[in-house]
Amino acid sequence: MQLSAHRGETTRPRLAKAERREQILLELRLRPHVGIAELAARFGVSSETIRRDFEELSQHGLLCRSHGGASAAPQGRYPDFDERNQNRLEERERIGRRAAELVQPGDVVMIDSGSTTLQAARFIAHRDVSCTVITNSLPVTMALGQSAAVRVIVAPGDYDPAEAAVTGTETVDFLKRHRAGRCMIGATALAVDGVFETVRGFAAVKRAMLSVSRESHLLVDSAKFDRHGMARVAAPEEIGSVVTDRAPAGALSAILQRRGVAITRAT
Amino acid sequence: MQLSAHRGETTRPRLAKAERREQILLELRLRPHVGIAELAARFGVSSETIRRDFEELSQHGLLCRSHGGASAAPQGRYPDFDERNQNRLEERERIGRRAAELVQPGDVVMIDSGSTTLQAARFIAHRDVSCTVITNSLPVTMALGQSAAVRVIVAPGDYDPAEAAVTGTETVDFLKRHRAGRCMIGATALAVDGVFETVRGFAAVKRAMLSVSRESHLLVDSAKFDRHGMARVAAPEEIGSVVTDRAPAGALSAILQRRGVAITRAT
DNA sequence: CATGGAACGAGGGAAATCCCACAAAATGCA
């Protein structure tokens, strides 16, 4: 009613749908939960229509349905990549939980953006371990903000909405001005010739984190093994340890072992 | 809930209640929404018990009830402040919409954290005006990320979960290394002797934004008039214009007029 | 002008939730 904006005409149905759904998503940025009846009244449409909106938005992973309404999708919407696999999600949770156990009280930890590292951040907050985290990811920041024991330092940079994280030279410069005891990074691929990332801006951030951290943990699920991405982040020997759901095999396993990379398997 | 828990014995139902509620809150750190039936089954209690848990936790502001379940409390929960007034919310929306109209294509805008400036950010994203925004607020960042036309630059700093924004010397230094055509800041009070902010860390951020912006807009609703906060942000003459819902009156009006502060009233 | 499709609303039976009051069980204290 207040947002039909620039034109005083009657609301055109063609715009109505997209507009309405945009509004729903914007509203969910401000509140964790919206009700069906409430939105139906606000937009002057039937509850059935809102229900259909929820249905579609939910399929795209943009919100979470619940009885009588919907809540915001877990921070950081991993977009249309194949990341939305429920199987993988469970594996990422296991990996994140295991990685969170590596954090010791007093640690300074750099955490990369990504769905797996976000899981780690959630479990670190859950454990309430006293530490300092430096990150370029907004979802990681907010997840860790839940815990009063964690001090979170946000890096500056250009905002990338698709990943809900910042990148660029500001980010890299900032990270290089700091030092950390350990870092946790994700990747799109891990092969015998190194760690790969598809989004170029993020490769530089990961490299920066690796270069200023004493220990480093690569968080990847086993589906990433023996694949490649666009930009190489690091050689195998630059990684301190790999936290994953299934131990690698064959040549990859041999390389990692030879280069002294520890494998931590999350159960 | 005032019972002494320091005697570790077998699982006593006495602990059950507090323990259960703790678990509920921990679960909500990992997921945005939990259902009643689901939790009842998980804890082996009746749904009525879960309902009572929700009721009490909700009263303490630790979660948000919804039909059939509950969701996590809003990230930056400005808790007991009177901020949650629905009336004020509409006024803030009007102010935000009006302020968004001030942004011209090509502008570089600094936007402060706060509920009113967040509204402005939402409407800027809604207008799809091509501009660059520098902010210390995560909600502002994400709201603007909705628009492909807006380039968002995030300032670094210590994360404040209560406001979902960063502050500190890193933030201030970063802002001072930049220049902007205009800035939009909120405040907790506006009186004849200046602009006030209650949270000290944020006053420094607002001052930094003011000092590097050619034009400045103060976004405050009329309930903030003739009140004070803990820290003074600026003198009246340091503000370029005030965007508000109702024109100030009396001495405040006279001072602003004499100091050349423009008043923009949002309809 | 006619046709097709998308979006939306209406209706109704099934299921889930809510709310209230009261009873049962567990616990603390004397």
Next chain:
DNA sequence: TGCATTTTGTGGGATTTCCCTCGTTCCATG
């Protein structure tokens, strides 16, 4: 041990939501 208090479970009626289908409206296209 016995009693008061707290916590939890149960039951049922009112309400809300769900989910499915069908008819209407509006727009685009030929």
